[in-house]
Each structure stands twice: as C-alpha cells, then as structure tokens.
Amino acid sequence: MTKRASIASLIPASQDIYRKIVFEIADGIIGIDDHGIIRLCNPATESIFGWQSGELLDKPLEVLLPERVHGFHQRLVAGFQAGNTEARYMGQRSATIVGCRKDGTEINLGITILRTSAAGAPMMVAVIRDISDHVRYQNDLKRLAETDSLSGLLNRRAFRASVLQSVSANVAKFSSMAIFDLDGFKSVNDRFGHDAGDDVIVRFSEVLRTSIRATDVAGRWGGEEFVLFLPNLKANEAIAIVERIRANFTSVDFNWDGHLAANFTVSAGLAFAEPGFADFSDMIASADKALYDAKRGGRDKLVSIEMQQEALAS
Structure with a gap:
C-alpha cells in the first residue's frame, strides 16, 4: 500500500x-x-x-x-x-x-x-x-475586594476610584464631597460594647445608602468616618442631602438588651466645588476641615465650605 x-x-x-x-x-x-x-x-x-x-x-x-x-x-x-x-x-x-x-x-x-x-x-x-x-465568581471577588465588610459600602480605595471615574464622565459639573463622623463613638463601645458599636455603624450605613441618589458615591473612610461624593448638584442641593442624612440618623432608635433606648448624632463637613473639578485630595482635605469645625462647634451639625477657584488653581 x-x-x-x-x-x-x-x-x-x-x-x-x-x-x-x-x-x-x-x-x-x-x-x-x-x-x-x-x-x-x-x-x-x-x-x-x-x-x-x-x-x-x-x-x-x-x-x-x-x-x-x-x-x-x-x-x-x-x-x-x-x-x-x-x-x-x-x-x-x-x-x-x-x-x-x-x-x-x-x-x-x-x-x-x-x-x-x-x-x-x-x-x-x-x-x-x-x-x-x-x-x-469574578464579580463576587471584585465586590469583596471593593466593599467594607461591616458597612457594605465601598472601602477607601474603591471609593476614590469610583469618584475619579464619576468625575471623568462629568468634567464640567458641580461637585461636593462630604465627610461624616459619628459623634461620641468611643463612648458607644465603652458603654454598650463593641457589638453595639458595630450596630451603630451598620445603621448609619443604611441611612446613608437610602438617603442618596443612584449617581452618588458613598464609602466608609475608616473607623466611624464615612465619605460621600455628590456629583452634579449645586451647593444648596448638596446641603439638603447631607442635612437629611444627619437628621435621619438622629431619629434612629437603638434598643439593646439591658440598656435604655438610645439615640446618637453625626457631624458632617461638606466641601463644594464650582465647575472644573478640584483635586480629589483637595476636596477631601476641605471636607475634613469643615468636619473639624463642626466638631469644634458642638457636634450634631453640618459645616460647609465653598472651594474658591483661586484655591483650586493654586
């Protein structure tokens, strides 16, 4: 063959x-x-x-x-x-x-x-x-890597990335950055225990999540601090949202076994930028300064700062 x-x-x-x-x-x-x-x-x-x-x-x-x-x-x-x-x-x-x-x-x-x-x-x-x-499976891994396990909000790194992505799609729009700090949080852990402290963080996260728009970006900045980016809102509109969050959390009743019902408050600092977005770090720093003023001014309040164009250009 x-x-x-x-x-x-x-x-x-x-x-x-x-x-x-x-x-x-x-x-x-x-x-x-x-x-x-x-x-x-x-x-x-x-x-x-x-x-x-x-x-x-x-x-x-x-x-x-x-x-x-x-x-x-x-x-x-x-x-x-x-x-x-x-x-x-x-x-x-x-x-x-x-x-x-x-x-x-x-x-x-x-x-x-x-x-x-x-x-x-x-x-x-x-x-x-x-x-x-x-x-x-890949999406689950990505979500776990980007999410704070206790609050269910974005973690610090993912928050920054999400804000920068939002900014790139809305370059010429108004934008605001808010930082929240739970008032007297250390005393919550001392008086009621760390499980109670976790409960306060979870409940505030729920208030934050349910008080904002789908286009807003919320995250846990660390400890008892939370951050919120509000794109495409004028100053008075951003202030209204942050005030609603503050008021909604104050009205939450906490009832833990062996303790009387309790309520807690939150302070907030808000930095507002005109069209032509400020640097991410600049906005965080300005919001943090406003938060410090709110804490020093008696807590349970919002202090806002309007970032000037001269400051943004410097």
Missing part, C-alpha cells in the same frame, strides 16, 4: 472522529453563512441557549443575542470578516459577549470564531462556552 493510499484510508475515520467531537463536546459549535444565517448547530449550542433539537437551523444569528447588542456584534463580525486573521477570540478582558437564551435570560459567553468554507461557500464557525458562573 502506497503512502497516498494509506492516508486516503484514514479520511472516513477522521470524519467520524470530527463528527463525534462536534456532537458530543460540551462547548457549543455554530456555523453561519455570509448572511448571518445559522447553517450548523451542535446539541451543546441548543442546550446552552435553551432551544429544541433542530430549531436553530436557518434562523438568523441575532436570535441568540440581546437586541441591544445586535449592532455591536455585527460590527465585530464585519471587522473579523474584513481582517486577515483566520481565528479570533471575541470579547475583552473587562467585558464578555452577552448571549440570550430562548426564554429571554442572558448569559455570558466566551466565543472563538474562525473563517472556513462549506460546499464552496464561505462560512464562519464559532466555538461557544457559557462562562456565566465564572463571571459571577
């Missing part, structure tokens, strides 16, 4: 191997023609997207994608078709491709696409993996 004959004898066997791989692999394999119509679909794809056997054939690829990403996905595919590479992983380190199951639920996907042909016609084949569990 010649070498050419022995190779030819393996072709049918190799086709059976490839067919077995396609139909039994856990990853989805899907092929579309140059019009975006599904011409190849293995059972894993149907399982990933919740379709019955054979239902996806001859349907447009868009049935597997949320409507909001149709345009984006079409641009990705067009860019790949116009390029020179034969295979490409779709998505980015910070974002995954989002798919849509038949019931409308969304899933995160890892997709590798490659260029090929079938029966003389061009075809794109995608190997698809449902990575939703991995994405949820």
Whole structure:
C-alpha cells in the first residue's frame, strides 16, 4: 500500500472522529453563512441557549443575542470578516459577549470564531462556552475586594476610584464631597460594647445608602468616618442631602438588651466645588476641615465650605 493510499484510508475515520467531537463536546459549535444565517448547530449550542433539537437551523444569528447588542456584534463580525486573521477570540478582558437564551435570560459567553468554507461557500464557525458562573465568581471577588465588610459600602480605595471615574464622565459639573463622623463613638463601645458599636455603624450605613441618589458615591473612610461624593448638584442641593442624612440618623432608635433606648448624632463637613473639578485630595482635605469645625462647634451639625477657584488653581 502506497503512502497516498494509506492516508486516503484514514479520511472516513477522521470524519467520524470530527463528527463525534462536534456532537458530543460540551462547548457549543455554530456555523453561519455570509448572511448571518445559522447553517450548523451542535446539541451543546441548543442546550446552552435553551432551544429544541433542530430549531436553530436557518434562523438568523441575532436570535441568540440581546437586541441591544445586535449592532455591536455585527460590527465585530464585519471587522473579523474584513481582517486577515483566520481565528479570533471575541470579547475583552473587562467585558464578555452577552448571549440570550430562548426564554429571554442572558448569559455570558466566551466565543472563538474562525473563517472556513462549506460546499464552496464561505462560512464562519464559532466555538461557544457559557462562562456565566465564572463571571459571577469574578464579580463576587471584585465586590469583596471593593466593599467594607461591616458597612457594605465601598472601602477607601474603591471609593476614590469610583469618584475619579464619576468625575471623568462629568468634567464640567458641580461637585461636593462630604465627610461624616459619628459623634461620641468611643463612648458607644465603652458603654454598650463593641457589638453595639458595630450596630451603630451598620445603621448609619443604611441611612446613608437610602438617603442618596443612584449617581452618588458613598464609602466608609475608616473607623466611624464615612465619605460621600455628590456629583452634579449645586451647593444648596448638596446641603439638603447631607442635612437629611444627619437628621435621619438622629431619629434612629437603638434598643439593646439591658440598656435604655438610645439615640446618637453625626457631624458632617461638606466641601463644594464650582465647575472644573478640584483635586480629589483637595476636596477631601476641605471636607475634613469643615468636619473639624463642626466638631469644634458642638457636634450634631453640618459645616460647609465653598472651594474658591483661586484655591483650586493654586
């Protein structure tokens, strides 16, 4: 038997191997023609997207994608078709491709696409993996790394990063920074115990979280100090929010076994900057100075400072 004959004898066997791989692999394999119509679909794809056997054939690829990403996905595919590479992983380190199951639920996907042909016609084949569990795990790790475990608010590092991100999207807007300090917190731990102190921190965090807008950024600065960034508000509007937080916390009743009901207060310093955002550290320092004045002035009050443009430019 010649070498050419022995190779030819393996072709049918190799086709059976490839067919077995396609139909039994856990990853989805899907092929579309140059019009975006599904011409190849293995059972894993149907399982990933919740379709019955054979239902996806001859349907447009868009049935597997949320409507909001149709345009984006079409641009990705067009860019790949116009390029020179034969295979490409779709998505980015910070974002995954989002798919849509038949019931409308969304899933995160890892997709590798490659260029090929079938029966003389061009075809794109995608190997698809449902990575939703991995994405949820990564998001949980990120949330744990950014969140103060007791208060549930952003920790110091994450607060700063979130404020800077907010600032970059609203460069020419008004902005305010507030720092809160729980009055007499050491005496809470001394009189009622550290569990009571934790309870006070948790309750203030709840008041803070429920008194602000979705665009505001709140965090625990450390110990009994909390920070709040208020973008796109004029001075009187920012003052109203901080005063509401102060008043809402003062009205919270604390009832611990073996002790009479108690109420606590909070002092706040607020720094307000005109359009043309001040440096993060400058705003924190100004808010901290205002807080010091509030403490020195008797506590349970708000002191605000308007940062002058001359100071910002210096």
